[in-house]
Amino acid sequence: MSKTAETEGALETRGIEQVPDEERTARTRELFPTWVGANISVLLLTMGASLVVAYRLNFWQALVVAGAAPVLSYGLVGLIGIAGKRGGAPGMALSRAVFGQRGNLLPGSLIWVARWGWETINAVTGAYALLTVLDIVFGVRANAVLDMVTLLAFVVATFAISGLGINAVQKCNKYAAYLFGAFSVLVLGYLVVDTDWSAVFDRSAGSVAAMITGIGLIAAGGVSWIPSAPDFTRYLPRTASSKGIVGVTIGGAGIVVLPMVLMGMVMA
Numbered sequence: 001m002s003k004t005a006e007t008e009g010a011l012e013t014r015g016i017e018q019v020p021d022e023e024r025t026a027r028t029r030e031l032f033p034t035w036v037g038a039n040i041s042v043l044l045l046t047m048g049a050s051l052v053v054a055y056r057l058n059f060w061q062a063l064v065v066a067g068a069a070p071v072l073s074y075g076l077v078g079l080i081g082i083a084g085k086r087g088g089a090p091g092m093a094l095s096r097a098v099f100g101q102r103g104n105l106l107p108g109s110l111i112w113v114a115r116w117g118w119e120t121i122n123a124v125t126g127a128y129a130l131l132t133v134l135d136i137v138f139g140v141r142a143n144a145v146l147d148m149v150t151l152l153a154f155v156v157a158t159f160a161i162s163g164l165g166i167n168a169v170q171k172c173n174k175y176a177a178y179l180f181g182a183f184s185v186l187v188l189g190y191l192v193v194d195t196d197w198s199a200v201f202d203r204s205a206g207s208v209a210a211m212i213t214g215i216g217l218i219a220a221g222g223v224s225w226i227p228s229a230p231d232f233t234r235y236l237p238r239t240a241s242s243k244g245i246v247g248v249t250i251g252g253a254g255i256v257v258l259p260m261v262l263m264g265m266v267m268a
Helices: 028-039 042-053 059-087 105-138 144-162 166-194 197-201 208-223 226-233 242-267
Strands: none
Touching: 028 059, 028 166, 028 226, 028 242, 042 059, 042 105, 042 208, 042 242, 059 208, 059 226, 059 242, 105 144, 105 226, 144 166, 166 242, 208 242
């Protein structure tokens, strides 16, 4: 049995220390489903809707915003991810090379708080999404007890999956990308058929300033991943292509961000 197969479902044993070269057997293309799964979120639909409601952009302006934002933000994520390939350690450890061990306490603490905030948002959003599905499909009405059960289920799943080995985590990312990507395609197909496209395309254009603000809004989600980028690339061999890391990161995010933002815009 190969070393990868032996550790496929094992608990993660690496902390902030450097991953030895002999254990760095990941492949660059395995980053693709990671960034696909990370971006399939109802938050992108909300952001897409805000481009119409708050910023008064038309379809073509929203298309430019949705295309430019992931290139800018996840381009930076990919560039910082190169440090993980070179250093073999997570981002919060590698940043000590810049700030020093004591100087890293402040930025490290801010990143820690931000990560907890995002995990809280993801858990609450996932719990409410599950409650909505239970209500629509099975007629199960939400109540205080069911709210807590679904929320705890998401929290437990988050900790359990993150504690598994990198191979198991990547498999979860791949299957999640397939599953939720398929549902997103179904919704997209419904919108294509059911939308009054004349009403969508007849909207007047918004300002250039609003477009720039919209790019910043959509890109903010990607920028928040920058400190975590090396966490996903630390298992890549030192010989992995730096251009490949950046390209796969942008591609995995962009293939989701563009249609999800446009879906939110069309819904609005």
